[in-house]
Amino acid sequence: MEGAFEVIKDLLGGLSWDRESVYARLSQCIDSAIRSSLVIVLYKEGKEELIFANDMFYENIGEDRDGYEYKEADIKKRIKPENKVVKYEKCVEKSMLTGETQEIIYQFERYDGKVIWVRKRFAAICNEGEYIIVSVATNITKSIEISRQIEIEKDRFQKVIEQTDLAIIEWDYYNNTFYSTESYKKYKMSEGNQDRIFKKKSIIGYTHPDDVEKMKKFVSNCILTPGKMECIVRLKLIDGTYSWSKITVVSEYDIDGNKMKTLAIIADVNEDMERRKKVRIAVDIVNTLAANEYEEIFTINAFTGEPVVYKEGISKVIEEQNKVGFKLGVENYMKTYCMDENPEQTAKELNLDYVKEQLENNNTYQKIYSIMDENNNIKMKRAFYTYLNKHKDTIVCTIMEVGK
Incomplete structure (x- = not known):
């Protein structure tokens, strides 16, 4: 998605602020290529003007293109919960000040009354006091529902899981949470920064010296290749000894290819x-x-x-x-x-x-x-x-x- 913003910025950078010109070029180059909601709004002298919105935008908000008048204030009223509105405004403000892409996840009440989950990203382009805000919003309701179902199943079977000797680790990137079973604590890697345990520099600290290169290659494959990945290496335990361990990593992505969750399962295979x-x-x-x-x-x-x-x-x-x-x-x-x-x-x-x-x-x-x-x-x-x-x-x- 970052690449999409750069394309849009480059495209707009070479155009005048003329609405018809921008709309024509975007219709040719972007509207058919982006499955998410794409909105471009011009802010000038305290006023806002909708320059472009693709069909997915109207589908997401539950309105027809014909006769709809875009108002940012009305959009913000439909953001749930209310405390997300403040964060939404700060994202827009920070993007205007820095030009950096900002992101927020919130619930949105459509005009037809349905409530959906949205992940929205902003990027601002400044031109002599005028701002163009490019926002791309993705309906992630289905992904959230799947995640919630997973949480229900996880709670249901957590007691059973804890009775096994499996070390289970889960990173939830949307909710910014980390989960691990009790068995994970026997591994040296559990003492480090959990956001960096699969970084190549961290691997050296908890992998047998003879298996470090194999582990580095495995981590690279996990990053580059979707689907289930497996590897058997010797991992260091808290007591300093090493244990043969089978690592299975599975990542979950949304429809736009953004990683939602990563699940890692470590099984002791010493006996085998x-x-x-x-x-x-x-x-x-x-x-x-x-x-x-x-x-x-x-x-x-x-x-x-x-x-x-x-x-x-x-x-x-x-x-x-x-x-x-x-x-x-x-x-x-x-x-x-x-x-x-x-x-x-x-x-x-x-x-x-x-x-x-x-x-x-x-x-x-x-x-x-x-x-x-x-x-x-x-x-x-x-x-x-x-x-x-x-x-x-x-x-x-x-x-x-x-x-x-």
């Missing part, structure tokens, strides 16, 4: 990132062991018995586990293929609970057993178990033929 890290480690271990020509290699979740990483088709016991779970998978596999004198005992000694008991007493556990392969050949196998890490949440199992 740690899980991914463990899977990557497990994959690396499996790949390393595979290079050593082990026949069968897989990792097991120590709590559920589910295979975490394994080579597809590497073991029939994996297939059984996927069907019926770890315990029954081992039992079914051994009952079918184990050639030991007591397959049930072998199955017991390869059961997850038994393996974990052995690992509690030793760092490793191994079991030798006989098995029939797909070619009906009986082979001796050694199953070797150990924990992947000190957390004891993942078990690595390698199986190879004895004497091979």
Whole structure:
């Protein structure tokens, strides 16, 4: 909208104050291009004269162009609430004194009795004691209604939101308000100026050094690109440590492209990132062991018995586990293929609970057993178990033929 004012100023700057000349040029260049209400008023010797008003102006005030006499005093009488009139007058006065664009949001009672919300911007052009005031007004009633509905929904679910660990931040640019949930206070960024937390200079103070450039790029994308944006970085907490966090930012715009609200949601994804890290480690271990020509290699979740990483088709016991779970998978596999004198005992000694008991007493556990392969050949196998890490949440199992 600032650009529109500059175009209007440039246009008027090269024209005489002749009403017909101004009207003709504006009709050609502006009336069809601006969806908001556009009004240009000449102030001279304490009197006002309407130079130009587009069709949207008459639509917004609820009057017909024919027979309507523009009076600024009458317009001001319809501004609600009354204390907004003083601010309205100050905006006009300041624009005349400085030439700077001024803005005000107010309710307006139309001539047909309907009340609408309006965002109005002023720009003044001075010429030897004469002033032209260019004002662009946008009907933002629908946007306000949406915002109010959002507020109602937010109040309704605020108690639920507060029970989550999500840090939710909202900037309302129309009402100049800021809102955040209690969880937001655990982040270092909550201590800074909330109007500047996504400024590039502020990012350094609360983002992990290795993620600063990524965060800067994310912020730039949020500014330049409408719609939902997401990013995972390490954010500094109040205690000085860092936490992997997923940041989701969504901005709401009015019909003229002006930003109304920005909503940011920060979710702690430390556990998810740690899980991914463990899977990557497990994959690396499996790949390393595979290079050593082990026949069968897989990792097991120590709590559920589910295979975490394994080579597809590497073991029939994996297939059984996927069907019926770890315990029954081992039992079914051994009952079918184990050639030991007591397959049930072998199955017991390869059961997850038994393996974990052995690992509690030793760092490793191994079991030798006989098995029939797909070619009906009986082979001796050694199953070797150990924990992947000190957390004891993942078990690595390698199986190879004895004497091979």
